[in-house]
Amino acid sequence: MANHLVAYSDDESSSESTGSRSKPPSSNAQSRGKKITPQTPPSPHYPMTQSPLIPSPFAHKTPTPNRHFSPPLEIPISTIGTTSPPSLPTHPLEQDLDDVPLSVLHPRKPKRPRKHIAVKQKPFCTPLTRSATQAQLQEDAKSRAKCRRLGKSPVPPSSSPVILDSDDISASNPSGTHSQSKKASKNMKTFLEMGKEKYFSTKPVLRGRIFHPDILLIDVVKGICELLNSQGWGDLFLDTNILVHEKEVVEFYTNLKVLEENVVTSTMKGVELVFDCLRLEEILCILSVGLAEYVWATDEQCILTTKYSQGRVTSKAMKVLKGKMAPVHKLLFELVHKGVLPRGHRRHIASFHDMGIANALERKEPVDWPSLMIKHMARISDPQPGSHQLAFGNLLMRVFTAFTAPLGEGRALTRADMFTQSTLAECGLLADPAQVPIAYPRASGPVTCLLKDLQAARDQCETLQNENMSLRTELTASKEEVERLKDQLVQQQLDNNARVDRVLQLLASSSSCPPNLSQSSS
DSSP states (O other), X not given: OOOOOOOOOOSGGGGSOHHHHTOOHHHHHHXXXXXXXXXXXXXXXXXXXXXXXXXXXXXXXXXXXXXXXXXXXXXXXXXXXXXXXXXXXXXXXXXXXXXXXXXXXXXXXXXXXXXXXXXXXXXXXXXXXXXXXXXXXXXXXXXXXXXXXXXXOSSOTTSOOOOEETTEEOTTSHHHHHHHHHHHHXXXXXXXXXXXXXXXXXXXXXXXXXXXXXXXXXXXXXXXXXXHHHHTOTGGGTOOSOEEOHHHHHHHHHTOEEETTTEEEEEETTEEEXXXXXXXXXXXXXXXXXXXXXXXXXXXXXXXXXXXXXXXXXXXXXXXXXXXXXXXXXHHHHHIIIIISOOSSXXXXXXXXXXXXXXXXXXXXXXXXXXXXXXXXXXXXXXXXXXXXBOOTTTHHHHHHHTTOOOOOOEEOOXXXXXXXXXXXXXXXXXOGGXXXXXXXXXXXXXXXXXXXXXXXXXXXXXXXHHHHXXXXXXXXXXXXXXXXXXXXXXXXXXXXXXXXXXXXXXXXXXXXXXXXXXXXX
């Protein structure tokens, strides 16, 4: 019974001679990088059997349509058994060229950038650390502060506007409300830890604002003063001789209590101060009628925001930046923010009540300033909404004087407490910026008084030096006159002596004449 071994190959080498096809599989394994195990020649008693070939992944190739497959060959068993296998080669067989990848035969050259094209460098990424985060926060804070100083809004126009209700941010902005509530709780905690007296002693005193005498002749300032006179406030914004007693103001706010119906009670150096709107009207000599709303929640039809922003805000805006206002409205905002209801924060943001009071002043509508002052005092004395400065330092002096309270050493208003040419230049009301003095001396103040005394002493010293020089000149002239008189006196003495000598000679000559002449003459 004949046993046929059939060998299949899908390579072109399958059509070669039978001797080449009868090679042992060990040579193929060696040529393909496999480990070769030594084999013993087959014994004539045991015929050699050939295992089927295992296709190699390197030798596998997709057949082409032109490839011709040779038919399998039948090899008799007797031939296989009697034929001895060829000896194994001492070196590995060379691989077929079809088994080598094309990328090895033809490696791809690396691409080189053109000389005239800049190579795009990968940016160096700095690791984000705690110090870098703090520096970024400080940079953002400086940018926001610069935007507020220049009157520019750091918030893009597409974002939702922030509602400002008096001094607090409304609940329309969750992040702002959260920060405000956090600041308020922190301020309340500080108030409870420090105590009422120590808490108010750390707050700065706002001395108010008045108009400097040098700008009263400017047309815009004349118009503002006319608006103030229509309210009866002209004297309060023109008094430059008023003093501010800061220690007494701190004690007043420390003991301040606002009762029902806007009744204020406080004690200052053992003197009880009790007044309401009518009493404050008598003290300040102003009317207590008119606009008295301290909190403005809405603006119907956006009249105020459209007017004071010159139509450059959205219909839902609740605030107006100072930079978007007209020059006259900027000055009115400064008057309200620093004179009528003094505050040390949000100096470039006009809320509803700022614009409402400025609009009433512009339209000459009555404003109940005493009621607004009492409501503002109640807001200052309450630490729960947040920290606030101590306002009305210049006006409380009149209240202390009306109740005959003992006052200590006061502080005069300085140029920083006045509306000057620099203020008008910031508002854009000066046609010629050169009108603003670079370093103008302050009008009052302890240091200013000392400087004035020093300047007066220098002027007096210079005057005395001039008088001394004139006296020295007169003394020199007098000495010359004395010398001249001395010479004249000596000359006169010489002349007198000459006359005396001549007289004596005449007398001597007359006494020596003969006696007959004397008798004849007799």
